[in-house]
Amino acid sequence: MEFIKISLQYAPKIALVELNRPKELNALNLQLMKELKEALASLDNDPEIHAIVLTGNDQSFAAGADIKQMSDLGAIDMLKIDQFSTWDQIRKVQKPLIAAVSGFALGGGCELALTCDMIIASETARFGQPEIKIGVMPGAGGTQRLTRIIGKARAMEMVLTGKFISAEEALSYGLINKVVPVEAYLQEAINLAAKIAKMSPIAVRLAKESINRAYETHMDEGLHFERKNFYLLFASEDQKEGMQAFIEKRGAKFKGR
Ligand code: CAA
Numbered sequence: 001m002e003f004i005k006i007s008l009q010y011a012p013k014i015a016l017v018e019l020n021r022p023k024e025l026n027a028l029n030l031q032l033m034k035e036l037k038e039a040l041a042s043l044d045n046d047p048e049i050h051a052i053v054l055t056g057n058d059q060s061f062a063a064g065a066d067i068k069q070m071s072d073l074g075a076i077d078m079l080k081i082d083q084f085s086t087w088d089q090i091r092k093v094q095k096p097l098i099a100a101v102s103g104f105a106l107g108g109g110c111e112l113a114l115t116c117d118m119i120i121a122s123e124t125a126r127f128g129q130p131e132i133k134i135g136v137m138p139g140a141g142g143t144q145r146l147t148r149i150i151g152k153a154r155a156m157e158m159v160l161t162g163k164f165i166s167a168e169e170a171l172s173y174g175l176i177n178k179v180v181p182v183e184a185y186l187q188e189a190i191n192l193a194a195k196i197a198k199m200s201p202i203a204v205r206l207a208k209e210s211i212n213r214a215y216e217t218h219m220d221e222g223l224h225f226e227r228k229n230f231y232l233l234f235a236s237e238d239q240k241e242g243m244q245a246f247i248e249k250r251g252a253k254f255k256g257r
Contacts, residue, residue, distance in 0.1 A: 003032035004039045010190050013050040013197040015043045018057075025063035026056045028108045033086045044093050047256065050197035050204070052093070053189045054116055055100040056109075058182055061125070064107025067134060087140045090115050094205050096196050100189035101125045102182055106164070111140040114149070117208060119176040120192060121167040122185035127175065128164035148215055149175055200238030200254040206230075 005018040017039055019026040026032075043049045056062055065083070073081070090097075090112070099105075099113040102122035110127050113119050129142045137143065138159060147155040150173040157163065167179040180188045196204060206229040213225045233239050237257040245252035 001035045001039065003029075004035040006039055006043070008049075010053075011194045011197070013048065014053060014190055014193045015046075015049045015051075016053045016055065016186075016190065017043070018055050019062055022057055022059070024066070025060035025104055026109065027063050027066040027068075028112065029066035029069050030081065030083060033083065037086045037089045040090055040093050040097070044095050049095065050201050051096045051098065051193035053098045053100055053186075053193050054112075055186060055189070056102065058102045058122070058124070060103040060109075061099070061101040061105040062109030062112055063104045064109050064130070065140070084140050087111070087115060091141075094208065095201075096193065096204060096208060098189045098193050100186045101127075101167075101176070102185055107131050107138065107142075108140050111138060111142045111145070114145045114175075115141065117211075118192065119170075120185055120189040121170060121176050121179050122182040123167055123179055124182050125167040125170070125176075125179070125185075126164040127167075127170045128162060129159045130162035130164070132160060133162040145215075146175075149173070198254075200233075200236065200242060200252075201256040202236050202238055203233055203242075206233060 003019065003021045005020050007016045010016050017036070019032065019036070021027060021032055040052065043052050097116040099116035099119045101113050101119055102124055103126065105113045105125060105127045107130060110129055129138045129146065131137050143155070143159060146158065154173055158165065165173070167176065170176045171179050178188060210226040210229050213222045217225070238254045241254060242252045
């Protein structure tokens with residue numbers, strides 16, 4: 001892989017996936033997105049991995065879709081390339097996906113972070129949907145996810161003016177989970193992933209799936225979905241072990257069964 005690095009040495013059961021196109025501030029060209037999709041799919045299928053951290057570098061998480069690659073294309077070219085179907089695949093990752101963001105998270109970069117389940121940011125992180133400044137609009141879920149998370153007024157302002165917001169603002173908008181100094185954001189994201197990796201992977205998977213349903217469905221259907229997943233967990237050994245461990249006042253040993 002040219003634009004994606006995978007490291008497994010940071011913590012047990014955790015994979016770190018790095019976007020690695022630093023000269024272009026990690027602009028998301030088609031090849032990078034293809035490699036990212038493949039990397040995430042293979043980690044999602046690896047039973048040894050329980051959580052994934054996605055990061056860029058200190059200067060840039062990702063500065064958006066590759067403008068140079070798109071500038072001369074027409075509508076039918078864009079339709080045929082269908083680059084955003086890759087984003088759909090990333091949304092389908094079943095394991096927890098935590099974005100560790102520093103520097104620019106713009107356009108598709110912001111949308112990629114929003115596709116993850118949680119975001120840990122450095123104090124230098126800047127979030128924005130600046131597509132309007134280049135005569136287009138967000139195309140990888142920005143108008144939908146951003147609006148649901150931060151509300152119409154703030155989403156309108158970000159998308160229609162292209163303004164960037166700081167990590168602190170993003171935190172106050174409920175867009176991200178935590179802001180830490182730049183030296184600490186990656187470790188903080190890995191620590192969060194490690195906490196989740198200690199839980200039953202089946203319970204984590206169904207809980208993630210159920211929370212995502214909250215965004216995609218009406219309350220009745222969402223509650224029904226949640227309830228089914230909750231009942232389903234009582235078919236797992238991890239449920240028996242988790243509850244027994246509580247009663248016996250000891251730590252649970254989850255097996256993912
Ligand atoms: N696509 C292609 N190349 C990009 C890029 C992008 N999105 N963002 C940065 N680069 C390249 C620059 O062209 C430059 O390359 P050269 O050295 O070859 O000229 C290099 O990265 C460094 O960038 P700058 O010199 O511009 O760095 P800066 O510090 O002055 O500015 C920036 C940084 C504010 C992020 C600026 O690069 C910028 O505005 N980038 C574009 C941001 C943007 O509009 N993103 C949205 C893209 S469209 C989209 O994402 C659609 C969607 O919904 C998926």
